[in-house]
Amino acid sequence: MYFCFMKYSLSEENYLKAIYHLEKIAATGVATNAIAEQMETKPSSVTDMVKKLSEKDLVNYIKYQGVTLTEKGRKTALTIIRKHRLWEVFLVDKLNFHWDQVHEIAEQLEHIHSEELISRLDKFLGEPDFDPHGDPIPDKHGNIKRTEKKLLSDLDKNQGGVCVGVKESSAEFLQYLDKKKITIGTKIKVLGKEFFDGSMVILVGKDQSFISKKTAENLYVQTN
């Protein structure tokens, strides 16, 4: 398979991205309905688009049986995700945006077509491995650096780790974490774990903090 830097439409790119993210969750082929919900569109529109993507060899599609990305589709989705995450780094690191403000803008920037631009942006940002939410940035070939990532709630007493991401990424949650002085790169150590409600006392930097089970279940830490 040769390199094929075909340009796809905004809509096609968004569908590929949505399917990529849904594929990670659903073990089977991704359902039309699921895509429709994610894209905030109607199932019938999804069917149409999926047929088109299938013609272009970006997805495997059999009527009534859901969708999976082809290799070509997966690569394409990953280049879009790469762009999205690099732009997020730019917005946070260089323009001092807050990590909960950047998603919408990156949704637009990810569709700018220019290999050269992204290659230079990557260098300018210092070839980062993670975006501001702790999600890994694929390299230009679509390879993702996999890391040992655990939920904070899975750590035992006295275990420690570095915050590398969030599971839920609502603005509310991110703002809450901010108040707790927890961000990507923050070192966390579990000082105590309450049995009956799963709450924790943790060490954040040099200060103690109390967090609920729900919070601990939505925070990823790297332990190695």
Added chain:
Amino acid sequence: MYFCFMKYSLSEENYLKAIYHLEKIAATGVATNAIAEQMETKPSSVTDMVKKLSEKDLVNYIKYQGVTLTEKGRKTALTIIRKHRLWEVFLVDKLNFHWDQVHEIAEQLEHIHSEELISRLDKFLGEPDFDPHGDPIPDKHGNIKRTEKKLLSDLDKNQGGVCVGVKESSAEFLQYLDKKKITIGTKIKVLGKEFFDGSMVILVGKDQSFISKKTAENLYVQTN
């Protein structure tokens, strides 16, 4: 007239920009044909779009009599131009693109919708007044800083100035200037002017250089 940060479509924005640039040249209303040529589209398409822009109060349009921008249209065009030029500065200053490589990418970036983004980008770049081609960057209200700009060919012997822009901006010309070590900000002094062909001997930085009349007629310098 209150502030109205309506979002316009890609196509609408491109028409506004084209009309803005054509309006500077044509004294009268801008001709449908001229817009079609600039936009690489057909006159009939222009008529359709111009009607739509007129409905939205962005242009004044009377059948068969050409188009002019309304105040609202002009302001909108200027915010797009502002974005275009700021992104060009970013591409050249931060990503080390060459000034003849950035136009196409900026054409895409100029359509990203976010006030906040542009405001922060502007600060990040040091609130520049000129883009890499020497064109002025409108401020957020659409005001352009006017400067005394002359063609190099209009300077007399021993007069000097700083290169602030080009009239023609083809890649060929920009590359030629580059070979001559002439870029925005380069100090130039006229050492000699040949009467019969208008060619010049000039001082570029510390070196002498020979340029043709044609070149001198396409280089803007600031003399004050």
Added chain:
DNA sequence: ATTAAATTTTAGATAAGACTAAAATATTGT
């Protein structure tokens, strides 16, 4: 194993933006 419910697809419609061909209006040359 049928029927009921949910999901998915088809068929037909719509809106934006572009096109072609033909009609309408302006401009120009004599």
Added chain:
DNA sequence: ACAATATTTTAGTCTTATCTAAAATTTAAT
């Protein structure tokens, strides 16, 4: 002034990406 030419607009078609409503298929329930 008036025919010839150029420009501009209209009318109708096309594509992309949507939608609704109805039909087809799959899944779930008894």
